[in-house]
Amino acid sequence: MTWVPLVNTIWADPILRRNYQVWVFSYPSGYPIPYSALLLRRELDALNKTFPNHRQIVLVGHSMGGILSRLMITDSSGDKVWRYFFGTLPAQTKLSPESKALVREALVFKRRRDVARVIFISTPHRGSLIAGSPIGRIASGMIRKSVEFVRLGPEILQASVVQEDPARHETKTNAKQHRHTFA
Numbered sequence: 177m178t179w180v181p182l183v184n185t186i187w188a189d190p191i192l193r194r195n196y197q198v199w200v201f202s203y204p205s206g207y208p209i210p211y212s213a214l215l216l217r218r219e220l221d222a223l224n225k226t227f228p229n230h231r232q233i234v235l236v237g238h239s240m241g242g243i244l245s246r247l248m249i250t251d252s253s254g255d256k257v258w259r260y261f262f263g264t265l266p267a268q269t270k271l272s273p274e275s276k277a278l279v280r281e282a283l284v285f286k287r288r289r290d291v292a293r294v295i296f297i298s299t300p301h302r303g304s305l306i307a308g309s310p311i312g313r314i315a316s317g318m319i320r321k322s323v324e325f326v327r328l329g330p331e332i333l334q335a336s337v338v339q340e341d342p343a344r345h346e347t348k349t350n351a352k353q354h355r356h357t358f359a
Contacts, residue, residue, distance in 0.1 A: 179200070179238075183198050186198055196234070199223075201216055201219055201241070201244075203215060203216070203241075203244070205240070208282075209240070209243055209244065209247075210247075210257075210282040210283055211282050212240075212244050213244045213247040213248070213282070213285075214278075214281050214282040214285075216244050216245075216247075216248065217248070217285065217288070220233070220248070220288060220290065220291075224290060230290075232290060232291070232292030233288075233290050233291045233292060234291075234292055234293050234294075234295065235248060235291055235293075235294045235295070236294075236295045236297065237294060237295070237296055237297065237299060238297040238298060238299070239297070239298050239299060239300065240299075240300075241299075242294075242296040242297065242298070242299025242300075242301070243299060243300070243301070245294045245296070245299075246294060246296070246299070246301070247285070248287075248288045248291045248294065249287050249288065249291055249294055250285075250287060251285070251286050251287045252283060252284050252285050252286075254284065255283075255284055257283045257284070258279070258280070258283045258284060261283065262335055266280060266284075269335050270335050271331060271332065271335050272331065275331050275332060275335075279332060
């Protein structure tokens with residue numbers, strides 16, 4: 177409902193109305209960012225299947241939606257994010273086939289060629305100071321988690337707990353300083 181005035185304004189402009197369609201992607205706040213991005217990729221895949229000759233897409237992302245949109249124009253560099261998170265190659269990570277397939281789909285991805293540009297509105301590209309504050313922690317506690325993640329969470333957490341070596345710790349420290357999306 178928050179975006180209805182903006183959508184109405186777009187439809188009121190004859191040039192915008194002639195050249196663009198407004199589609200909305202909604203996602204629960206409690207899902208992990210890589211999983212929400214996976215769901216957006218699936219929606220865009222469905223769009224491509226239904227309308228194979230559509231024009232290039234312009235994504236407009238507000239706040240966390242901007243982070244998800246950014247992941248549509250980002251390449252995960254193969255299994256680099258996977259290795260950062262789990263400390264092992266995908267084949268060596270001890271997960272059930274179902275969990276491994278889901279995590280692979282969420283963490284290993286390529287830039288979408290059907291996205292021409294992304295417009296960011298109040299997107300916290302460098303993180304959010306409020307997230308770690310008492311208000312942010314209270315808000316996080318009120319977010320409902322997906323049943324699937326409650327079920328898969330312990331398995332994924334267990335697989336991500338690996339023996340720390342100094343080189344991996346240094347990489348994690350540097351990544352945290354740069355506030356990467358997956359860090």
